[in-house]
Amino acid sequence: MILIALLLIPFLTGTLLLVARPAHSLVIALISAIACAVIVVALWLMPGSEVVTLEHSWIPQWGLNFKLGYDGIGLLMLLLTAVIFPFIIAAGAKETYENPAVVNALLLFTQSALFGVFMSQNAFLFYIFYELSLLPLFFLLLFWGGANRRAITMRFFIYTLFGGLALLFGIAYCVVQEPSHSADFTALHALHLPYDVQVWLFWALFLAFAVKLPIFPFHSWQPDTYTMAPLQGTMTLGGVLLKMGLFGILRFVFPIVPEGVEFWRSTVIWMSIIGALYAGWIAFRQTDLKRLVAYSSLSHVGILCAGLFAWNTYGISGSLYQAFAHAVLVVSMLYIVGAVQRRAGTTDLSKMGGMKLQTPRLAALFFLVLINAVALPLTQSFVGEWLMFNGLWQLENGGWMALAAVLTIILGAVYMLYAFQRVMLGPENKTLVAVDADRDDHLFLVPLIAITLVLGFYPAPILHLLEAPVQQLLSVLN
Amino acid sequence: MVKTDLLTALVPAFPLFGAVVTAILRRKLKGNSAGMLATLMIVLSFVCSVVLFAGHEVVDALHSAGMHQEHPAEGATHIVKLFDWINIGGMQVPFAFQIDALSLTMMLIVTGIGSLIHLYSIGYMHDDPRVATFFSQLNLFTFAMLLLVMGANFVMTFIGWEGVGLCSYLLIGFWYKTPAYNYAARKAFVMNRIGDVGFVLGLAWLFSVLGTLNYTEVMAKAGTLSTETITGITLLLFVGAIGKSAQLPLFTWLPDAMAGPTPVSALIHAATMVTAGIFLIVRSSALFALAPFTQDVILYTGLITSLLTASIGVFQNDIKKVLAYSTVSQLGLMFVALGLGAYSAAMFHVTTHAFFKALLFLGAGSVIHALGGEQDIRKMGGLKGVTKITYVTFLIGTLAIAGIPGFSGFFSKDAILMAAYQEHPMLYVATMAVSLLTCFYMFRLLFLTFFGTYRGPGSETGTHAHESPLVMTVPLMVLAVLSVFGGFLNLPHLFGGHEPMKHYLETAADGISGEHLFLSETTEWTVMAITVGLILATIALAWNRFGKKTTLDPDPENLPAFQRLIARKWKIDELYASLFEKPYQWLSEHFFSIGERMIMTPLMIGSGHTTERLGKLMRRFQSGNMSFYLFGMVMGMIVLLVWTLYSV
């Protein structure tokens, strides 16, 4: 029941906002999001509640069941979504949108869909929520996006659906092959496909997530979209939506086509790592702060994917842990971008500089966010990256992979510090009149930074959550 | 036991507390209160360290055994585990501290010298509006450094490792209005990061073969590894050390790091952080001892670095830059010692170097303070009358670094020279050359600064110069005392000592027990005499050239070609710029302009456009002409018919 509540609270609140368009939509949305967060945190803290299943007949003719539930990985994702969304919604407080109620409604819809994705135990259910999460974003981008939004939104939409349809094909194929046709994950995971089928089916299943994340050759939509999207849209995209990709890989790719993964593993890892390096490299010369963040996200995600495909305890748990870190990072980083943009009136790095003189607190907050971005130890990112590097190392030829992957921490340091310097440091900018970070900014950023530091300092609660499901995933390998 | 645990936890906790509190209350803390608080924290930390040291079983054991401890006492290593930090699968990385001789030594250095420098900073940074921030960062640095030295496993050390890098970045770029400083800070961080890559990889490798990263376990299991593996691992760890300790090829950041406030240079870039690399190697000496190839690499890296940077030091005119190059050079010497397997000598030099280099930096800071920010030694001179305390302490520091017998530097450097001689006389010659160069430029510095007449602008006598306040001179004096007597910490047998430091460290670092000095006393005396003689000669040379200088040195640009090359730091910065920075930027730009803008994005958009164009084309078929429609239908039908009926 509580799972249904998770789906419905944001959805109904969103509908309410959409229909009634109240003046204090942000507060209402925030309350809803916080309520969800409370529920999820309660689920997390309650011992022995790691797998709750709700099963209800859905389409009896096709043997489909409406089945919700979660394991440790799912719970982590739920937690991530639930924790991040209040922040994403709160980020709207500073934005001057037309029709804020609609924005909030769309965000809540996304949240609802995301909860659905992370809870569904049925492939079709998963897919429905997976695509559903895209729609609010489509409108968010279309209405509130920046320059050239019509074309870019379209590109984003189609590209993502391109992956989505490939996944759909993959699901359909698996369901057809599976005797009960129930599309339940348990049934699908028990499916054993022939080797050569697995080899090609891998791409059908993987493509959607590769695009969603995105990893290297499938990333073309990402920088433009991130840059163009409204702040909250980018936060949602980068913070939470792309985690669906990781989650999907764990749900679909690994258990269903293990031999396919085996076959393509090093290809994917190299793709991801090359992408990470490539994006990290490009990020350095970006003149637009938001685009820089976009490429940095791309770079991080490459490592995430590589870690995941290391397919060992460290790789997977590191990747998942890093997913959380990345969510927090993206949201806080983008908030900073927004804050800077509001003050400087631009995101063009070449027109900035010396802001710290007027906004020392903002600079300090920026820096605290930044240390997470460069994966300094005792931040969340470090734990994740550390585990991933170890995971990569343990592979055959893992040394080179790890080497290439670790290089991203250099690139990360280069572009992040560069960005920081361009924005904040340097001689006084005479034309700039900026107010320092105010109470709201602190209220937003400090908790996020606290999460980063606390979980960087004491990652055990999350890691503990992952242990069992990761082991279960790995058992597929044998 | 509980008391020890608590004390251990308190050691890093105080600076952390100080860092957080001063950071948060940086607006509220007026005047010196931030500095006071921060200093107090470090002092408390120091006190805890001292208590720990005093309570350390080994100390008692050493005393009781008349300092003739053959085997490390039981309980010499005390692990304080706070909680499981990263614990998943087979990986268990506890958040734990390791209290043993090595860490205690480093803790004492860090907190001890740290306290002094904090105290000094109260005076030095007095006028800076962001003084609280400064102290916060300085405290944070101490915290990180303590984590580095106290960590019970490699990952803990890595936390500190990166932490000090971060603080270094912050403090180098403390005066953020100057782009060059920011650049220097960034350079330092990135270069450190390059080293960190090696470190991380080394750890990953180590973990994959041993399944643990706890020092005690790793050292115990080190023997089980193949030589290739160990060589690989140690080389990677050494890359980390190179980055942090500013060795070739990653040394260029350290001179630039002088952009930071002088106390920072003293604490971070002379006394503590830069020695982290040496610490790391000593810490894992059990591994390094098993990897002769790595040791050779370390040896030659250190040697070349020290020679190269010592030569650069001769031509530097910035007071802090001279010291910086000297630091790099001295670090190189330490690496030489490490490469020779003389771990105790290295650690000894770390300790004495911490004393006298901190002293020198603080003295330089005092001079700069006195001259209102002037750093060019060509524009100084004749200050010995004005700033007496500074002069005296600086002189002591110079003597110590030059290796004048009796001063601390003499003993530690001598240990390294002996080890070099023992390995090969040519090595001795090389290290000797470094010593002489050091001696030369240090005295050049001393003479140009304090002797002769004031050459600066505006005033004939430098009347506006003034001695620094007490809060700054007291640390100078303390450090001067330490610089003088520091050598007795590890007084060699030759002088009737028992090398207490070596024996103490032996209990912690396995590599040390493998050291054997087998030179005869005569040889030692001879070598020492030669050394001292040459050093004195060098001082005389320096006096001759710079002692009574009243005119400005020529601009480095006007030097002869070879000297100019050296003065320009062998053009290494330029080399790196064209070798790495430029290609990096070029790639960054072209990955974007070609990779993204000309390949990836057009591919995406192009596929869409192609489809659309196809659509446009196909739309033409719908011409509205009925004849065409009919014809199309019939032809389609015929094709289908032929294809289906005749190919079955």
Next chain:
Amino acid sequence: MSALILTSVLGVILLYLGLFGGKKLLAPVGILGLLGAIVLFVMDKQYINVTQFANMLSFDAMGISFSIGLLVITILIFIFGIDYYANEEKNVAEQFALMVFSVTGALMMVSYTNLLSLFLGVEILSIPLYILAGGKRNSMRSGEASFKYFLLGSFASAFLLMGIALIYGVCASFELPKVMAMAATSGTNILFLLGCFFVIVGMTFKVAAVPFHFWSPDVYEGAPTLVTTFMATVVKMAAFAALYRFVTMIGMPPAVGKALLAIAIVTLLVGNITALRQSHFKRLMAYSSIAHSGFLLMAILSNSANTPSVLFYYTFTYALATVGLFIVFTVAKRAANGDEHIRIFRGLFRNQPWIGVMLLVMMLSLAGIPPFAGFFAKVNVFMLALGAGQIGLTVFAVVMALVGIYYYAVVIREAFTASENDSVLVVAPSNLLVISLCGIAVLVLGVMPGWLL
């Protein structure tokens, strides 16, 4: 059968109503009559699954579900007709009556067990449509549409007839069971195959599959919107049911399978790709309809036990969405003074949020985005095709589905873009009702497809 009689009589009643000036009553009576027909279908248990009338018709499960579906769609179109014909004086009764007649033909098509019933059904369905397409007598476009439809339709009918004749020649009977029996033994007879081929040509013409699709964009554009709606929905449903019946009857010989496969591929390709550059809404819908035919042909091609239910689900939900969209289009077109470019949707959401949302829902359903009905429709088609081992075809269809999403999304984008001039959209209550019904049905059926199957 009673329902067939009722619909036939209903047409006559409507004609009389028109004759005696009961224009206001036309739609209500029509709707009542059609509802009655639905009731009769539900009630007339005695005919269910029994081949009746000397093997002419059989109201089996598929026939009944399709019949009810057809009637429901027709009712919706009739409700649309209330407003659509509100300002017209002439020939309204005739048009309603013709639609009823056409539905009668459709009902025959979905439950025929005799090739004669098929042929007559097709003709009864088509001939009223030829006339209806020319319903706007003062419009050249309408006339042209009518003529094109008629000429091409008759041409296709000739092929259909030829096919039936050839099948008869081999099987010596028009009755499906007998043909089926013969097909099992002499399924490779060349005349039989030719016959099957020609019948399929005739049927694929009705469903607007390539290369027999040329009529549809032109006719969709030229015909009055209401008739277009009728053609896009009722005809498609009926034709696919008929095609399926035929294909099951002949048991899909390889040659026929190949032909259908080829048709399905080109249909998917042409329908989706051509629609990309289409900005005239009705033509866009025509190409979309062609594209959907491609997907439906995939289902036919798989020829499995699930095919009828999938076909029904697909066609019915497609029809619902299409009806709704054409009504939205009509509303917008009026506000834009008769423009039919998709730009007329601009500002729709701002102007009439509910209508905008409904348009979104229906468009997404057509695009096959979950959780709307079109999604499960497509998924099931894919699964059927995969079940039949058509992996390559499915991959192709998936790619084409992606292309399809683009042009639907373009319309959505238009509808959700603010317009420069705020023309006021007036939505008649009846239209609002149908739009809402369609939209909600598409959503509900998408979430709970089980309710329809």
Next chain:
Amino acid sequence: MNDVITAIRTVPLEHYVVLSFILFSIGMAGVLFRRNTIIILMCLELMFNSVNLLLTAFSAHHSDPSGQVFVFFIMLVAAAEVTVGLAILVMMKRNVDSVDINQLNRLKW
């Protein structure tokens, strides 16, 4: 009566099939060939008739009256179609003053 039977059987079924195909093809070619709508309509009738002939031949061959009944229905439908077709034609003629099918190309793309 037997004479009739033998008489019918003297003509092989293939002949009828071929004849019917020929007529059908001529009709079809005519539809493509001509622009005059009314002639196209006639060609359509020709196609229908070729089918009629075929059906009748089959019917006779199989001794099954249903084929001939079918022909009857085809005639019926043909009549209806011609009615409608000519009505449309008349309307077209009025609207565009032409019966040339190539004149009808307003609806395109």
Next chain:
Amino acid sequence: MIYLFYLFATISVISALFVVAAKSPVNSVISLIVCFLSIAGHYILLNAQFLAMVHIIVYTGAIMVLFLFVIMLLNLNKSSEPQKSLITRIAAVAAGGMFLLTLLGAIKNGIGIATPAGYDGGIGLVKSVGMSLFTDFLVPFELSSVLFLSAIIGAVMLGKKESTAKQMATGDSAYAGLNQAEHIVR
């Protein structure tokens, strides 16, 4: 007997060709009538007497007259029909020829229809056809009334003379220039 078949066949093919080739619509109609008559001859050959009669009545009597009537009504009997371009015509002939070739090629190995054992020559008689029509085919027969009703409605609806030609223009004014204005908003 077979010669009669050939005779009728020749007549029907030639007249059919003439239908297509004739310049004047009236000539076409006349040749079509000839063709139909020859087909009626085939029916008689096949002993389908009922069909033969109905054929002559319906086609020759009704449909062809209707054609003629329309031709006269619309005054179409001018040979002024613009010829299709040569290429189109060649294509048309080629298409027809190819189609025929395909069909004939398909049956080159025989049509594979077995001759049934029993034979009833009387199926084409009125009695037999009538029995079939009003028993087995009753439902279609009744339903075909719907077809006719529709056709009648259509003929009335479409054929009725419209008030003025001006309305046509206004009816289409909204579409004016639409094809040209079809740019896609992107």
